[in-house]
Amino acid sequence: MSKPNDKKTMIKLCPETPLLSLPNENNSFNPALLNMSKIKVVKKELQHRYRRHRILAFLQGLYSCHWKRYQWREIEIGACCCLRGEQIFFTFLLLTFCISFVFLYMWLEAKNDYGGFDAFVFQFTKQWFYWSFFLVIIASIMFTYVLLLMMIGLCLLTEGQQPHLHWSNKIGILLVLSICIFGMVAVTLFYEEKWKAAELSLQMTAPYLHIFGICLMVAFSWPMGLYFAKLNGAALVEKKQRQSGNVKDSRKIKRIRAIQFISLISFLVVLLIIYTIPLGISSPCIRENKTLARKPTFIGHRGAPMLAPENTQMSFEKAIEHGATGLETDVTLSYDGVPFLMHDYTLRRTTNIHEIMPTSSHLPSSMFTWQTLETLNSGQWFFKAQPFKFMEPLTKEDELKAKNQSVMKLSNFLRLANRENKLVIFDLYRPPKKHPYRDKWIIRVLEVILNEVGMKSHLVLWLPGQFRADVQMMAPDFKQVLGTKLPLSELLRMKINGLNLAYKDIDSKDIKEFEKYGIFTNIYVINEPWLYSLAWCAGVHSVTTNTIHILKKIKRPFFFMTPKEYMLKWLLLDFISAIVIVLVFFYHWWREKGWYELLVKKKSPVFPMSGVTDVEENTEEIQNQDENNENQEEIPVSPSPSDEKNPGDFWESLLEMKSKNLKMTRSLSTESVIGSNDEDMPGNTFPTSINKDQVKGSAEEEVLGISHCIGEDKGDIIENEDDQKTNAINKIF
Numbered sequence: 001m002s003k004p005n006d007k008k009t010m011i012k013l014c015p016e017t018p019l020l021s022l023p024n025e026n027n028s029f030n031p032a033l034l035n036m037s038k039i040k041v042v043k044k045e046l047q048h049r050y051r052r053h054r055i056l057a058f059l060q061g062l063y064s065c066h067w068k069r070y071q072w073r074e075i076e077i078g079a080c081c082c083l084r085g086e087q088i089f090f091t092f093l094l095l096t097f098c099i100s101f102v103f104l105y106m107w108l109e110a111k112n113d114y115g116g117f118d119a120f121v122f123q124f125t126k127q128w129f130y131w132s133f134f135l136v137i138i139a140s141i142m143f144t145y146v147l148l149l150m151m152i153g154l155c156l157l158t159e160g161q162q163p164h165l166h167w168s169n170k171i172g173i174l175l176v177l178s179i180c181i182f183g184m185v186a187v188t189l190f191y192e193e194k195w196k197a198a199e200l201s202l203q204m205t206a207p208y209l210h211i212f213g214i215c216l217m218v219a220f221s222w223p224m225g226l227y228f229a230k231l232n233g234a235a236l237v238e239k240k241q242r243q244s245g246n247v248k249d250s251r252k253i254k255r256i257r258a259i260q261f262i263s264l265i266s267f268l269v270v271l272l273i274i275y276t277i278p279l280g281i282s283s284p285c286i287r288e289n290k291t292l293a294r295k296p297t298f299i300g301h302r303g304a305p306m307l308a309p310e311n312t313q314m315s316f317e318k319a320i321e322h323g324a325t326g327l328e329t330d331v332t333l334s335y336d337g338v339p340f341l342m343h344d345y346t347l348r349r350t351t352n353i354h355e356i357m358p359t360s361s362h363l364p365s366s367m368f369t370w371q372t373l374e375t376l377n378s379g380q381w382f383f384k385a386q387p388f389k390f391m392e393p394l395t396k397e398d399e400l401k402a403k404n405q406s407v408m409k410l411s412n413f414l415r416l417a418n419r420e421n422k423l424v425i426f427d428l429y430r431p432p433k434k435h436p437y438r439d440k441w442i443i444r445v446l447e448v449i450l451n452e453v454g455m456k457s458h459l460v461l462w463l464p465g466q467f468r469a470d471v472q473m474m475a476p477d478f479k480q481v482l483g484t485k486l487p488l489s490e491l492l493r494m495k496i497n498g499l500n501l502a503y504k505d506i507d508s509k510d511i512k513e514f515e516k517y518g519i520f521t522n523i524y525v526i527n528e529p530w531l532y533s534l535a536w537c538a539g540v541h542s543v544t545t546n547t548i549h550i551l552k553k554i555k556r557p558f559f560f561m562t563p564k565e566y567m568l569k570w571l572l573l574d575f576i577s578a579i580v581i582v583l584v585f586f587y588h589w590w591r592e593k594g595w596y597e598l599l600v601k602k603k604s605p606v607f608p609m610s611g612v613t614d615v616e617e618n619t620e621e622i623q624n625q626d627e628n629n630e631n632q633e634e635i636p637v638s639p640s641p642s643d644e645k646n647p648g649d650f651w652e653s654l655l656e657m658k659s660k661n662l663k664m665t666r667s668l669s670t671e672s673v674i675g676s677n678d679e680d681m682p683g684n685t686f687p688t689s690i691n692k693d694q695v696k697g698s699a700e701e702e703v704l705g706i707s708h709c710i711g712e713d714k715g716d717i718i719e720n721e722d723d724q725k726t727n728a729i730n731k732i733f
Helices: 036-064 084-125 131-158 167-190 193-244 251-280 313-321 380-385 396-403 410-420 441-453 468-474 488-493 508-516 529-538 563-601 619-630 647-659 668-674 699-704 721-732
Strands: 297-301 326-333 339-341 423-428 460-462 479-482 498-502 520-524 542-545
Touching: 036 131, 084 131, 084 167, 084 193, 131 167, 131 193, 193 251, 193 529, 193 563, 251 563, 297 313, 297 520, 313 326, 313 396, 313 410, 326 410, 326 441, 339 410, 339 441, 380 396, 410 423, 410 441, 423 441, 441 468, 488 508, 508 520, 508 529, 529 542
Parallel strands: 297 326, 297 542, 326 423, 423 460, 460 479, 479 498, 498 520, 520 542
Antiparallel strands: 326 339
């Protein structure tokens, strides 16, 4: 049997196309009748679905290490989403997500105490390291890892894929959960202040966490809406099959509707809770402008320890330079009775004692004489340890000055404050046993203040609680400051002038009540702008800080807003988010409806034609048409006068190939319209013999991707439907 001489003049068409309706004129195929705009839409949809498989492969690989498509398992509609073991581990995944989020939030909001925590760890390790910053990085990595796994799992569920967590990810989840629990317990036992910082931060960040929660629900509405739409379409399919008698199990539809109802109600309940959270939010920074107190003044905590070595002359000068109204320090007595400034129990952290006297570096600082103490350097450690992570660089002059700082005497500190007219407040440490001044340490300090320096009494904020009544008799003009919160009646009885409280004790109601009776409130140690803003909104009078150079730049409290502004933002955000969520659900319902209608009605896709609309063929009509086509030898397709080829020869070759149980490659003109067909059904056959001049360079061929027939090549014979899809979609590009 002769074959066409010019193979490029033939157009590939699959002889087994059960759901195809081609435009024709007088039983001749005419590509000019094709509606190109409709074909482009169908091609775009097909392209989208093939790209989705690549994304699913990537997600399955990360989550389950299943990179091959045959390893995937789809969720049966109405059945459980995954195996029982996977359900347990997904529960662990959600639990780990919540705990890791709390752990990360606690460390982020505890930034105010990073320096104190690192100094606390230094007492045990004897090595300075940014442990706080390191733990923040670890917590961030763990939270990000768990968050990605949870998002991938939810995406697989919404795409109808059974999640199968790989064993390595299961070990990772259990490891993250164990580390977070251990970290929380350790912080609770040894450094509880970090929990207080996180608790206080909620007063500031609660309105913005509410906004974040709404944004998160809006983002989650996308996969939720997709899942809801798929369940709805599956229920319609089952209902139609039940009506036709193809399905006997009527409970499946009820299960689908039950899952649909439970998932939607759960989503709406969580959304409603987030919407109503502002009713329980109480923040001191949500107030009217006229009720905002004056800006708190600053007391330099050991001077300005981020600009110079702590408790040195240079540090206090820097604090005064940046506008401090008071200076805070720590006082202890040398072995020969000289009061000097030192915070730590030993000299190891802030001096070079380990270089000069390495065998004595573990001794208490008060067991050294002043003659030894004044020879120590108190500045070089500042550059070696760099006690704060983000320190501003010093000028060469300041750097040289800082490196030559020494241990400072109390008398020199008081003279500086007296000269600059600055308040002073200090902690006074009692010397250890066998110290000559163990029982006379307060008397010795009072002698320095009153006799040696002649300090102005109204500038002294007397904080030590021991022998307070005796101090009041000896120095009645000192302002008595208490370090703990007591009932108002007790404070008045003790003639207390002020309170020096930790930031965890901030309470705007108590502060206002104390202020009425002339009792001021100082809060320590405030380093972060958000915490300073909270103290400002609460009505605090002054704060002790390490970051005076940063806090002085704040002109208005962070997160401050009036009740009307917050109410407007709250309602507007709720309204906009509700509209977006409704639109997302409607979009998924509308998008999935068309595909499920094809399954419900068992319609074939309409091949678009120019000037012809609503052309549909059901399966019965196609089968009848197939029977008629079997009696026809060939259908000519607009032969050209110049075409001398015999179309009958090509038709006979196609029949011969079919008799050998071989499948020819589908033309993209069929594949781009109907997608894939997993059943081998006899369909219309359209032998073609279009002239090369008629086809070459036509817009229809370019859009459809119609390639010229090379029927006898083995490369065109594809034996499974997935390969046919891949071959067809590749011809588009």
